Amino acid sequence: MNQPTLSHVDDDGRVVMVDVTGKELTHRVAEASCVVVTSHDVASLTANDGGLDPLAGAKLAGIHAAKNTSNLIPLCHPLAVHDVVVEFRHHERGVLVYSRVVSIERTGVEMEALAACSFAALSLVNALLLRDTPASFEDLVVLSKKGGASGEWGRSLTV
Amino acid sequence: MNQPTLSHVDDDGRVVMVDVTGKELTHRVAEASCVVVTSHDVASLTANDGGLDPLAGAKLAGIHAAKNTSNLIPLCHPLAVHDVVVEFRHHERGVLVYSRVVSIERTGVEMEALAACSFAALSLVNALLLRDTPASFEDLVVLSKKGGASGEWGRSLTV
Amino acid sequence: MNQPTLSHVDDDGRVVMVDVTGKELTHRVAEASCVVVTSHDVASLTANDGGLDPLAGAKLAGIHAAKNTSNLIPLCHPLAVHDVVVEFRHHERGVLVYSRVVSIERTGVEMEALAACSFAALSLVNALLLRDTPASFEDLVVLSKKGGASGEWGRSLTV
Amino acid sequence: MNQPTLSHVDDDGRVVMVDVTGKELTHRVAEASCVVVTSHDVASLTANDGGLDPLAGAKLAGIHAAKNTSNLIPLCHPLAVHDVVVEFRHHERGVLVYSRVVSIERTGVEMEALAACSFAALSLVNALLLRDTPASFEDLVVLSKKGGASGEWGRSLTV
Amino acid sequence: MNQPTLSHVDDDGRVVMVDVTGKELTHRVAEASCVVVTSHDVASLTANDGGLDPLAGAKLAGIHAAKNTSNLIPLCHPLAVHDVVVEFRHHERGVLVYSRVVSIERTGVEMEALAACSFAALSLVNALLLRDTPASFEDLVVLSKKGGASGEWGRSLTV
Amino acid sequence: MNQPTLSHVDDDGRVVMVDVTGKELTHRVAEASCVVVTSHDVASLTANDGGLDPLAGAKLAGIHAAKNTSNLIPLCHPLAVHDVVVEFRHHERGVLVYSRVVSIERTGVEMEALAACSFAALSLVNALLLRDTPASFEDLVVLSKKGGASGEWGRSLTV
Numbered sequence: 001m002n003q004p005t006l007s008h009v010d011d012d013g014r015v016v017m018v019d020v021t022g023k024e025l026t027h028r029v030a031e032a033s034c035v036v037v038t039s040h041d042v043a044s045l046t047a048n049d050g051g052l053d054p055l056a057g058a059k060l061a062g063i064h065a066a067k068n069t070s071n072l073i074p075l076c077h078p079l080a081v082h083d084v085v086v087e088f089r090h091h092e093r094g095v096l097v098y099s100r101v102v103s104i105e106r107t108g109v110e111m112e113a114l115a116a117c118s119f120a121a122l123s124l125v126n127a128l129l130l131r132d133t134p135a136s137f138e139d140l141v142v143l144s145k146k147g148g149a150s151g152e153w154g155r156s157l158t159v
Numbered sequence: 160m161n162q163p164t165l166s167h168v169d170d171d172g173r174v175v176m177v178d179v180t181g182k183e184l185t186h187r188v189a190e191a192s193c194v195v196v197t198s199h200d201v202a203s204l205t206a207n208d209g210g211l212d213p214l215a216g217a218k219l220a221g222i223h224a225a226k227n228t229s230n231l232i233p234l235c236h237p238l239a240v241h242d243v244v245v246e247f248r249h250h251e252r253g254v255l256v257y258s259r260v261v262s263i264e265r266t267g268v269e270m271e272a273l274a275a276c277s278f279a280a281l282s283l284v285n286a287l288l289l290r291d292t293p294a295s296f297e298d299l300v301v302l303s304k305k306g307g308a309s310g311e312w313g314r315s316l317t318v
Numbered sequence: 319m320n321q322p323t324l325s326h327v328d329d330d331g332r333v334v335m336v337d338v339t340g341k342e343l344t345h346r347v348a349e350a351s352c353v354v355v356t357s358h359d360v361a362s363l364t365a366n367d368g369g370l371d372p373l374a375g376a377k378l379a380g381i382h383a384a385k386n387t388s389n390l391i392p393l394c395h396p397l398a399v400h401d402v403v404v405e406f407r408h409h410e411r412g413v414l415v416y417s418r419v420v421s422i423e424r425t426g427v428e429m430e431a432l433a434a435c436s437f438a439a440l441s442l443v444n445a446l447l448l449r450d451t452p453a454s455f456e457d458l459v460v461l462s463k464k465g466g467a468s469g470e471w472g473r474s475l476t477v
Numbered sequence: 478m479n480q481p482t483l484s485h486v487d488d489d490g491r492v493v494m495v496d497v498t499g500k501e502l503t504h505r506v507a508e509a510s511c512v513v514v515t516s517h518d519v520a521s522l523t524a525n526d527g528g529l530d531p532l533a534g535a536k537l538a539g540i541h542a543a544k545n546t547s548n549l550i551p552l553c554h555p556l557a558v559h560d561v562v563v564e565f566r567h568h569e570r571g572v573l574v575y576s577r578v579v580s581i582e583r584t585g586v587e588m589e590a591l592a593a594c595s596f597a598a599l600s601l602v603n604a605l606l607l608r609d610t611p612a613s614f615e616d617l618v619v620l621s622k623k624g625g626a627s628g629e630w631g632r633s634l635t636v
Numbered sequence: 637m638n639q640p641t642l643s644h645v646d647d648d649g650r651v652v653m654v655d656v657t658g659k660e661l662t663h664r665v666a667e668a669s670c671v672v673v674t675s676h677d678v679a680s681l682t683a684n685d686g687g688l689d690p691l692a693g694a695k696l697a698g699i700h701a702a703k704n705t706s707n708l709i710p711l712c713h714p715l716a717v718h719d720v721v722v723e724f725r726h727h728e729r730g731v732l733v734y735s736r737v738v739s740i741e742r743t744g745v746e747m748e749a750l751a752a753c754s755f756a757a758l759s760l761v762n763a764l765l766l767r768d769t770p771a772s773f774e775d776l777v778v779l780s781k782k783g784g785a786s787g788e789w790g791r792s793l794t795v
Numbered sequence: 796m797n798q799p800t801l802s803h804v805d806d807d808g809r810v811v812m813v814d815v816t817g818k819e820l821t822h823r824v825a826e827a828s829c830v831v832v833t834s835h836d837v838a839s840l841t842a843n844d845g846g847l848d849p850l851a852g853a854k855l856a857g858i859h860a861a862k863n864t865s866n867l868i869p870l871c872h873p874l875a876v877h878d879v880v881v882e883f884r885h886h887e888r889g890v891l892v893y894s895r896v897v898s899i900e901r902t903g904v905e906m907e908a909l910a911a912c913s914f915a916a917l918s919l920v921n922a923l924l925l926r927d928t929p930a931s932f933e934d935l936v937v938l939s940k941k942g943g944a945s946g947e948w949g950r951s952l953t954v
Contacts, residue, residue: 008213008286015212015286015851017858019878021822021897027498053174054167056374056492057233060551063494065231067547067555070862072224072231072278073285074216074855078862078876081555082583083496102498106877111285118277119231126232126270127167127174136300174374176381178401180345180420186657215651215851219710222653226706226714229385233378237385237399240714241742242655261657265400326531326604333530333604333692335699337719339663339738371492372485375551383549388703390542390549390596391603392534392696396703396717424718429603436595437549444550444588445485445492459613504816533692533810537869540812544865544873558873559901560814579816644849644922651848651922689810690803693869701867708860708867708914709921710852747921754913755867762868762906763803763810777931 008075017075023106028147031100032113034140036124038094054127055088058097062086062120066101066112073115079105081112086120093138097121110142167234176234182265187306190259190313191272193299195283197253213286214247217256221245221279225260225271232274238264240271245279252297256280269301326393335393338424346465349418349472350431352458354442356412372445373406376415380404380438384419384430391433397423399430404438411456415439428460485552494552500583505624508577508631509590511617513601515571531604532565535574539563539597543578543589550592556582558589563597570615574598587619644711653711659742664783667736668749670776672760674730690763691724694733698722698756702737702748709751715741717748722756729774733757746778803870812870815901823942826895826949827908829935831919833889849922850883853892857881857915861896861907868910874900876907881915888933892916905937 010016063084070078083102088095099116101109121137128135144154169175222243229237242261247254258275260268280296303313328334381402388396401420406413417434419427439455446453462472487493540561547555560579565572576593578586598614621631646652699720706714719738724731735752737745757773780790805811858879865873878897883890894911896904916932939949 013212015216015854016880017878019897021877021899053172053374053377056371057174057378059371059492060375060378061231061233063551064548068231071859072220072227073282074220074858075285078555078873080557080875082498083494085493102496104498111281114281114284118281122270122273122277123232125273126234136298138297138299139295140297140299141295174377175403176401178420180400180422212851212854215848216855218651218848219852219855222710223707230382233381237396237714239398239716241657242653244652261655263657331530333534333695334721335719337738339718339740371490375492379549379551386549389700390538390545391600392538392699393603396714398716429599432599432602436599440588440591440595441550441552443591444552454616454618456615456617457613458615458617530692530695533689534696536689536810537693537696540869541866555873557875559816560812562811579814581816649848651852689808693810697867697869704867708856708863709918710856711918711921747917750917750920754917758906758909758913759868761909762870772934772936774933774935775931776933776935 015075017077018107020077020106023148025104025106026147028103028105028107028109028145029100030108030110030113030145031098031143032110032117032141033096033098033143034117034121034137035091035093036095036097036121036128036135036137038128038135054124058088058120058123058127059086061123062097062099062116065119066099066116069112069115073111076111077107079103079107079109079112081109084112084116086116088120088124094135095124097124097137098143108145108148110145114140114142174234176236177266179236179265182307184263184265185306187262187264187266187268187304188259189267189269189272189304190257190302191269191276191300192255192257192302193276193280193296194250194252195254195256195280195287195296197287213283217247217279217282217286218245220282221256221258221275224278225258225275228271228274232270235270236266238262238266238268238271240268243271243275245275247279247283254283256283256296257302267304267307269304273299273301333393335395336425338395341424341466343422343424344465346421346423346425346427346463347418348426348428348431348463349416349461350428350435350459351414351416351461352435352439352455353409353411354413354415354439354446354453354455356446356453372442376406376438376441376445377404379441380415380417380434383437384417384434387430387433391429394429395423395425397421397425397427397430399427402430402434404434406438406442412453413442415442415455416461426463426466428463432458432460492552494554495584497554497583500625502581502583503624505580505582505584505586505622506577507585507587507590507622508575508620509587509594509618510573510575510620511594511598511614512568512570513572513574513598513605513614515605531601535565535597535600535604536563538600539574539576539593542596543576543593546589546592550588553588554584556580556584556586556589558586561589561593563593565597565601572601574601574614575620585622585625587622591617591619651711653713654743656713656742659784661740661742662783664739664741664743664745664781665736666744666746666749666781667734667779668746668753668777669732669734669779670753670757670773671727671729672731672733672757672764672773674764690760694724694756694759694763695722697759698733698735698752701755702735702752705748705751709747712747713743715739715743715745715748717745720748720752722752724756724760731760733760733773734779744781744784746781750776750778810870812872813902815872818901818943820899820901821942823898823900823902823904823940824895825903825905825908825940826893826938827905827912827936828891828893828938829912829916829932830886830888831890831892831916831923831932833923849919853883853915853918853922854881856918857892857894857911860914861894861911864907864910868906871906872902874898874902874904874907876904879907879911881911883915883919890919892919892932893938903940903943905940909935909937 419430562577737748
């Protein structure tokens with residue numbers, strides 16, 4: 001049976017970093033996604049990626065967050081991020097935000113991918129904040145991870 | 160009819176900051192929430208707030224994000240944050256994360272409240288990341304805002 | 319006669335911050351500009367501002383630098399930046415970068431305007447870095463300042 | 478003929494990071510310089526490097542900027558900077574600022590050298606800001622680069 | 637009797653920020669000091685402040701830390717620091733580091749003064765780190781505070 | 796005889812970074828400690844580590860500082876920190892703070908260990924700041940270092 005356990009916690013329930021010194025440098029990839037929920041009209045406006053600055057801004061906010069994850073999540077390690085991809089796609093509930101982070105490191109980059117998605121989404125929400133229909137974001141998940149001792153894992157992205 | 164418009168964009172679709180010089184300093188409050196989706200067992204483990212470090216860590220990650228919102232969301236203004244509250248409650252799908260940000264400023268603190276929720280949630284997700292059931296977070300919304308020319312706005316928190 | 323003096327230095331030549339406690343909160347505006355020198359073809363490519371992401375990215379880099387000036391210039395004060403404008407114009411030597419920073423503060427925002435110009439320009443240079451003709455930037459100046467005890471000052475922008 | 482192209486842009490003109498995973502770790506060196514334009518008297522005051530704090534401050538501002546380039550230029554990678562040299566020399570128009578950045582990395586350190594020069598120069602400008610003759614800086618260029626697939630490149634420093 | 641209590645903790649022992657919205661903006665000053673313990677020879681080398689760069693560097697590290705205290709101490713509020721003074725004096729055990737922070741704020745600047753001292757001292761220690769006699773620092777205390785509802789408080793600096 | 800010398804200073808007394816390019820990547824460990832001086836009652840309150848949030852907060856402040864040392868100490872190199880341990884123990888004068896930092900790097904992690912101790916201690920002091928008995932911290936020292944050309948070094952921790 002699946003015993004629930006927490007990472008980053010010792011036997012007494014105290015938070016601890018995980019020492020990654022003994023882990024191998026391997027090629028790491030993680031993908032994540034979330035959905036910015038908004039009205040159809042606004043979604044079309046933003047989802048075409050047709051040179052609209054807010055999408056460029058949201059992309060850069062996501063890249064910046066991925067590079068700064070270890071400053072934002074207390075127990076994450078500083079990582080040499082090699083690539084961050086942030087993309088936007090039309091989604092029936094609004095705008096799908098997709099991220100992929102790549103590195104050669106001793107630990108996974110899932111948190112970096114989640115941070116990239118979150119801040120790209122928050123940056124879009126910032127552009128969409130209207131008084132009567134505040135935008136929100138939903139369904140932030142890790143889509144896949146690759147590299148490291150625990151191997152590959154993935155789920156499909158249902159748009 | 161509700162014409163979709165974007166804030167922080169000029170008539171040519173270029174991103175711009177909003178000059179807040181002409182706005183009055185008023186008492187601002189914004190609340191936000193999201194849900195960290197996880198199995199019941201893990202939720203009980205974390206939701207009791209009984210001295211478990213990961214919750215303290217997640218709370219501090221949320222406070223840190225609220226204080227740094229202007230560095231994370233490209234067009235947000237640096238604000239003098241006066242208070243950040245982050246709380247965790249049991250939720251049928253896992254753990255509810257609640258945030259409230261308070262300031263006396265020329266612009267609203269909704270983005271600060273959303274950033275606090277997001278990073279408290281991401282920090283919990285980091286503690287919960289298990290290979291077979293990756294935690295996720297959902298339903299990030301602004302619950303209410305108060306202060307400024309546009310007045311109060313709110314929706315109920317359904318747990 | 320105009321005796322050259324340094325600000326931020328005491329009588330012994332030691333660096334010091336300037337205590338701004340006694341200064342009044344006044345409306346401050348500063349403008350700056352510089353020129354990214356590049357070939358005509360590349361300049362046309364970038365200067366039309368026609369939805370090209372690199373310009374949005376450079377604009378956001380400039381805004382980010384203006385908000386972070388006190389972390390980058392050792393003796394600058396942390397300021398509540400109210401607005402940062404970054405614009406690009408065609409220039410005979412390449413691309414003119416223009417910035418304007420606005421605040422209500424006890425000290426001027428000239429350094430913030432210079433930082434905004436510099437990092438917007440560096441971000442463009444990053445997009446333009448070609449092996450054979452490395453882009454450069456030139457003529458970074460304060461164009462004007464307004465507010466504070468020393469009053470207004472300006473020079474014309476010659477494009 | 479030299480077709481102008483932009484780095485960090487895909488075929489649709491969208492900004493993208495460059496994935497450096499496939500590149501080799503090589504010894505990288507880049508040099509840059511710029512000129513802080515100021516009156517002769519002030520230049521003598523600062524250029525002797527004789528224990529005057531503002532020069533130490535400007536040097537440290539340059540080192541700090543080089544270490545933080547990936548936070549300031551949106552598409553730069555976080556790098557393990559191994560050395561940053563910042564030096565000042567007398568120049569006929571004022572003060573010459575020289576920087577050299579060294580690393581063992583998968584990508585070049587030109588942007589780090591440019592950032593070091595820019596912020597050392599801005600920090601000097603901050604010390605020199607006089608109402609009647611605002612200092613400026615000019616001629617920011619990459620002087621040389623070494624390491625990586627594209628090989629060496631250089632131009633002479635004309636003081 | 638003096639019941640020991642903790643600030644920033646609620647009745648259940650959970651960390652909380654203190655909401656400063658209701659407090660008045662008053663003129664705040666705090667002083668702190670500590671001693672960098674080192675051999676007499678090294679102390680003379682550094683304590684004369686005679687244009688030696690390490691002292692300028694340590695001073696700037698202290699100013700930088702004071703401006704960033706809210707990012708370093710989890711429950712501190714972001715403050716508009718108006719002045720930071722860092723000075724070095726000869727001390728029988730080595731070098732005395734003194735700091736003073738000034739602001740007009742709703743909360744005290746004691747933590748900012750302690751942070752300034754700590755990082756000026758750590759920066760000196762970094763310059764002094766010798767294998768056989770590692771420098772240390774001692775006796776970090778708040779010397780005085782002024783402003784706010786709790787009034788003035790002070791102790792003498794015994795050198 | 797032991798000639799006092801400063802690291803990070805050239806022959807003219809100017810600050811310089813140390814180029815670590817030529818040094819080998821080795822396994823680095825450094826330990827540090829300091830004492831937060833406080834009354835016995837408060838010490839018991841905090842030193843049991845029994846789920847009291849302030850200790851979790853102080854631990855995370857220490858970890859954050861270790862990861863950011865190169866931004867706080869001007870001449871430190873950015874390092875890939877692999878593990879940071881922060882622990883609290885009862886001490887006759889109050890609370891002993893212990894830190895250990897681990898990395899595989901070209902340079903030592905002593906400054907990172909000192910920074911972790913300092914900010915964990917400052918964060919505790921922030922929780923303890925009472926008007927009549929301001930807490931302080933004392934005896935910040937490197938306990939041991941391992942790795943690199945200069946070999947091991949240590950002193951005993953006397954509690």
